[in-house]
Amino acid sequence: RKEVEQDPGPFNVPEGATVAFNCTYSNSASQSFFWYRQDCRKEPKLLMSVYSSGNEDGRFTAQLNRASQYISLLIRDSKLSDSATYLCAVNGGSGTYKYIFGTGTRLKVLA
């Protein structure tokens, strides 16, 4: 089993749709979780951290489920500009600097 797994997609959704991605992780000691957005041939950009209580930033909501060892990202009212690859990143354990990335989920928002 890979340490961090994502459905590679692509997820093709119409503008205005709600879409959700999951990311599962295998290391139960992981403490920090992040979602990054990566556009084609660009660097990953931090989208949001994922807190235990869940967190929301505008149209984006991130959740953590420690019992089932996955994090999720929900995008509401999808825009064309949301088209990108969404990477989850999981820290290897408390206080470590080792971040492991999932393979990414490709999202295409269609007009």
Place this chain on the structure above:
Amino acid sequence: DTEVTQTPKHLVMGMTNKKSLKCEQHMGHRAMYWYKQKAKKPPELMFVYSYEKLSINESVPSRFSPECPNSSLLNLHLHALQPEDSALYLCASSPGRGGDEAFFGQGTRLTVV
């Protein structure tokens, strides 16, 4: 300002060349990272420096040699690379407490010919 600056943006080098990639941040971060990313793959961790000391080396071949001259700078020295080393090389930094958000530079797109 969450800026990590990498130079050069593009690099083409021969297999016998020696070159260096540079990374700089002025956010006061104390952890800096080198990642390698191939097309359609996730970033793969290569090295981590924390407080200017090498803390993680992910069994990277010795033809890649990292250097951290000070807390703001990170270099990656390249020597005798192979064509399969062609990739996007990403530098990142984080505050240094472990588990913090990491911020990436724009990357150096390296082609080995």
